[in-house]
Each structure stands twice: as C-alpha cells, then as structure tokens.
Amino acid sequence: MEVCFHFTVMVMSMHDIDRVSEFVQLQTKHQQRVFSFILTLVPHWPDAEEVLQETNMVLWKKKEQYEPGTDFVRWANQVAYFEVLKHRKRQRGHIRQFSEAFIEEVAAETLSLDGPLQAQREALAACLAKLSEKDRALIAHRYLEGATTKTVAAAVGRSIDAVYKSLQRIRSALLACIRRAVVSEEWA
Amino acid sequence: MSQYESARAEIEALCSKLVEGSVTDEERERIEQLVRSDSAAKRAYIEYLNLHAALYRYNAASIAPLCATETAPSDTRSPVLGFLSDVFQAGTNFFSRGLVVSLLLTIGLPGALFLLLILHVARQPVPSGSAMPVAKITQMHECVWGEGSAPLPIGADLFSGQQIRLSEGLVEIVFADGTNVIVQGPSTFETNTRGEGFLRVGSLVANVPKGAQGFTIRTPTATVVDLGTEFGVAVEDEKDTLEVQVFQGKVALKTGAEDADRKPSRHHLVAGRAVRIESAHRQGKMVVREVAFSADRFVRRLPAPTKPVKAAIIADFSGGEGNAEVDQFPGVAGSGWATGWSVGKAKGLKCITSIEQANPLLGSGKYLCVLFQRESGASAARKARALERRLAVTDQVDLTKPYVVSLNLRIDVLNRFAEARDRLSICSRRVSQVEYERERGVSSGWHICVAGKSDKYAKSRNWAFLQRDKKGKRFGVDSGIPAREGNTYSFRILVDPPARQWTPSIAVNGGKWTAFKAMGMRSQGTAKRNRYWPFLDIYCVMEGGNKGEDVEKIGFSVDSIRITPAGEAI
Secondary structure: OOOEEOOOOOOOOHHHHHHHHHHHHHHHHOHHHHHHHHHHHOOOHHHHHHHHHHHHHHHHHOHHHOOOOOOHHHHHHHHHHHHHHHHHHHHOOOOOOOOHHHHHHHHHHHHHOHHHHHHHHHHHHHHHHHOOHHHHHHHHHHOOOOOOHHHHHHHHOOOHHHHHHHHHHHHHHHHHHHHHHHHHHHHO | OOHHHHHHHHHHHHHHHHHOOOOOHHHHHHHHHHHHHOHHHHHHHHHHHHHHHHHHHHHHHHHHHHHHHHHOOOOOOOHHHHHHHHHHHHHHHHHHHHHHHHHHOOOOOOOOOOOOOOHHHHHOOOOOOOOOEEEEEEEEEEEEEOOOOOOOOOOOEEEOOEEEEEEEEEEEEEEOOOOEEEEEEEEEEEEEEOOEEEEEEEEEEEEOOOOOOOOEEEOOOEEEEEOOOEEEEEEOOOOOEEEEEEEEOEEEEEEOOOOOOOEOEEEEEEOOOEEEEEEEOOOOEEEEEEEOOOOOOOOOOOOOOOOOOOOOEEEOOOOOEEOOOOOOEEOOOEOOEOOOOEOOOOOOEEEEEEEEOOOOHHHOOOEEEEEEEEOOOOOOOOEEEEEEEEEOOEOOOEOOOOEEEEEEEEEEEEEOOOOOOOEEEEEOOOOOHHHHHHHOOOOOOOEEEEEOOOOOOOOOOEEEEEEEOOOOOEEEEEEEEEOOOOOEEEEEEEEEOOOOEEEEEEEEOOOOEEEOOOEEOOOOOOHHHHOOOOEEEEEEEEOOOOEOOEOOEEEEEEEEEEEEEOOOOO
C-alpha cells in the first residue's frame, strides 16, 4: 500500500542549510563520544540512553549557539553533563547514586581524556579481532539489546557465575590490549 | 603486582559488577573511595566505562564482520557464523534504535528542515555492513512511497545498503560527507557509504560541497565520480541507459563498472555538458554520446511550499492492523507520532486488542478495541497496564505551545470495577511498566479518569479531572458525567503548556459539549522546564481481583484521536 506524506518545507538560505547540515554531521559523527561520556557518569545503560536523548534535544535547540570550527565534542559533553545532573536529580531517592563530588571529578577527568579515550575506542576493533571466537561470541551476546549476564548464560548454556567471570576476564583483556595498542601508537 | 596494578585490578573487578548491575552499596562506596583517592583508579574506572560504551556501540558494527572474514567464506553459514550474523543484525538494529531514539528527541523547530524522527528506521530492515547511518532524509516534497517501501519521515537516518523507493515527489538526502542529493520519483536509490549511493532507476541531482570531492553515484550502467561539482544522473527503467548532466564543475564517468563483461571506458564531463550512455549488447560495450544540455531535465532544488500544510497528529486506525504505516495498530512512528502504539506488560493482566469495523464510534469507521482482563486469582494485588503512544515534541504539532487533544472513547465493559484503585485513565502520563516506578507521576500533565469507588473528589464511575493547584496540592474535580458501559464519550482537551493549564470538554454520544474550567497540570515532572508532555496514554488499574467466573475487566474502544495546534478547527 502506498502512503502519501506531505510536509512543510521551510525556505532557508544555502548558508543556513550548510550550517544545519554540518551540525547534523557533527552530531551523528560524535554520538558515540557523547554516549561514552554519559555512560561514565551514568553507568546504567538505559539511563545513559535516556540522558543521551535529552542531551541531543538540548543540543538541537541550542544549535545556533555552536560556533562552527570549535570543539563540538567538548561543547556536547558540557551539555551532557548538565543533563546528567538533571537526570540524577530526577532519580534521587529512587536508586543509589554516586556522590556529586564523584560525578564532578570523573566528568572533569573524562573531558580531559577525550583524545586518549577516542584512541582506545579506535583500537577496539583490532583487539576484538585478537579474541578467540568463543570470547567474541560471548561479548556479542552480552552487548545485544536487553541482554544480561543471565540471558547470556541461558543462551550459551553456561552458569551465570561462569559467564560473569568470563566477561570480566574478556573485558580486562580488551582493556589491556587497547592500552598497549594506544601506547605503542603514541610511540610509533 | 605493583600498587598501581593492584588498584587497577580492583577497580576493574568492581566496574565489572557495576556494569552488570550486581554491585552492592559497599562496593559502590569502594569505587567512590578508590576513584576519588587514586588518579590511576580514576583513569581505570573511566577507561572501563569507555570500553563498556564502545562495546555497546561497536558490537553491531565490528564483532560479527571480524568473525565472518576470519572463519569461513561468506556464502556458507557455520553455526557460529549464523549466530554471529544474527547477533550482528540484531545489534545493528539495536544501535540504530539507540541513535534513532536519541536523534528523534532532537527534533527541531516547527517547519524546520531537519525533523529528526527516526524511530521508524529501527523497524526498517537494516542491511548488514554498517551500524552507523551514512545519510539522512532532510526534506521531502509531495512524496509517494513505492510499493514495498515503508514510508520514511523527515530526519530518518539511512544506513549502508538501505534502499528507498519513491513513486512520486522529491526527497532530499544529506550524506555524512555533506553531499546533498535530491532524488526525484519514480526512483529506486540506495545509500551505500557516507560518500556513495547507488541509483538503480530514476533520477537525482547531487550537489557536492568542497571537501567531499570523490562522492560517487553508481548505476547499473556506469559510475559517476564527482570532482567538485553539481550533477544530475538519470537511469531509465529496464534499459541500460543512463544520462549524466553536469551543472557545475566536473565529473569522471566510468562505464562497465558493474559488469565485468563490459569493457570499461573513462570520460570526463564538464559543466554545461550532457551525455547519454547506452548499452550496445552485440559489441559487449557501452556507447557514450553527447546529448543536448537541458537545464530543466533535473530538479535541482526542492520547491518552496505553495500553501501551509495543516498540522495534525491523527490516529483513526483507518489502516487497520499492522506496523507498516502510521495510522495502523500498532503502527509506526511518523506524522507527529514518535512511536507506534504499545500496550505495555503486566504479569497477570491480559490485554486483547483488535481493529474493528462493526458498531463504529459515532459512525467513524474502523476503531481500536481494547480489553484489559485479570487473568486469574482473587488477589487484590494492584495491576496496571497502559495503551500508550509517544508524540514527537515539535513535528506536526509543537507540544510546547497550546494544542488540543480530541478523541472518542466508548466504554465497552467495566466489570468488577468497584475498588478505589480500579481506574480507567486518559492522560499524558507515561505508565509503561518498566518505567512505572521511576516515572510515577512524572509526566502527567493532564489527566482524566474514572474510578471504581467514590472518593472525596468524585463519585464512583464519574469522569473526573485530576490536577494540582499552584501550591502543588493534588485534587480532583468531578465532572458529574457518569462513565457508563455502551456510551461513547468525546473528549476535547485544550492543553496550554506555557500556562501549565488544561481545559477539558466532554460530549456524550455525540451530544452537546460540556465545557469545564481550566485545570492545573497533574504534575510537572521532567516537563516542568521543557513544557511538554509527549505521551498519550489510556491506562487501567485493577485492584479487586476475580471472583470465580466474575472476572475483572476494563474494555473500551477508541477512535478519532486528533492533536492539533490550539485555534485550528478540530
């Protein structure tokens, strides 16, 4: 069945279109960096997603304030930080949270580490390739939407405890690998 | 092990518990203590969470392909490969959903170019190859989507290998490298990478900005590579025929790229020139000949609107059941809806939904019939379940400004509906079970309900309006209108977010409207600052339990849901 949509098209200058186009590109390109920053402060994944949504909305509303050529990620992360604080305020009393001092310190440190953290993310592919097929499959299972240690355990036919330990081991191995990769790249 | 390594090992073990949700309060405190007192632990914590985020985002894009290339040829699916392929596909969908939802909420100002409404994309078959969008739909003009192509909204992300079929109209696509492509229907076009598209049939114009040179349009006949320019490409249906026209700059043209049997040839084409490429099958090669340049051959800009489009968010269920169109049940995102309908989950509380035609509400055709029913037990345990749909904040209707919600609702059954907590509510509240505890009372702007037992505000089974006064005190207002089985109630709610007020009107069985005074918002929640309540919920709460065959039931039918800017005719 064919469906027809009629949309209003706003007349914009080419300059505006270029700016909006650039903004969309930047926002799309840096989603992962912003999400990573948020998750560092809000470790619960669904909550981090929610904060990312709110952050994106604020970024879009404030897009005129962004000066092309300036550090988009830093600006986006600063917006994200305030959205994290708002999210924490909403959740206060419902769940256990890290202290505000902790959040403040970790946020500042994460902002200052944006470059190295990006390098680590880029090194992840090569490190994943070094995992055994079994370990890769376990990680693949774990990072599906809605997956938990319990669902992974059921899927791979192992005990929850065994899966938990394996995931801990694999993540530590990946961390060690990407740290080595980034260090060797820095010295290359 | 050095002190540094020891601290790092401990923080990694704790972080593992943190991300798996099994950390205890003591362990959380230990993380705080370590992170705040030890810079190495702080960095280790950040790196761990960074890895966790990257794995979520990276899983779909990287893990499976890595395995696939290393373990077996792509045409044979080993159990592991099959599994990984499935994982990859699911992961891709997952990522697209995450991005979709987040960008969805980035929706811009009314009438603006980019309305980032992308939930729908998550329902699209996302081809394997990349989890990152490579392009985005930024404008449309009188689009009619082709058969088999689900409608895409403005703002939809397009992924690698995603195909759009356009029967009529124009779609503007901006690629990640900044290239602007206007596809003119009828066309079938695929977005391949951030700098490449495939035009199977139809025509398009590509405008390539500085820095994006090399943007490529592939066709079944030839490949057009931009050298800094604006150019048009047209592929004729069922013929190996292609026309290329250059408006500005220069392009490189390579024939035979898609077919190894054809001898390749290379050409350069400059501004003001046009060529036609045809297949000469007998010779097994392509013939390129120059044709007259025609400025009118291609559409280079989307036309400005000739008349304002009436904004309205509508659900009248005319599309029946399905998830391909906006006006179906459960439907999809689009036309002002940020999602399709959902009915949540609640253990022990069954929900039966169907689209019906017989006995329509006020003669309006198809409608949605919903029956909530306690599955078993005489337990008084409270159960709640919602029919819910999320609205896009500033798409068709700007929910931050005054707007009107109207709908028709027929009470089909209220069985064992006699407890104080037995409720049927229509509101802007979100009560999906997962979020229920967290969002309890958070997003309820306006709220109309009927309860099973009289309270200090309203008689049992009378429609009541729930609100708060300026001091924040909750109270209800009895409408005096009873909710009776078989009656159809028309509701009209003027919602005024800036004033934080809502004004309800009710008509019974198509009769005269009864208007009520303005009410305060039930609660402000997250909308306090942003001034929007982006949900439409009809939910039931059951408290009494079953008594043998006498089962707790709340059934209703709903139709003609319409959300319009205030002041427009409804």
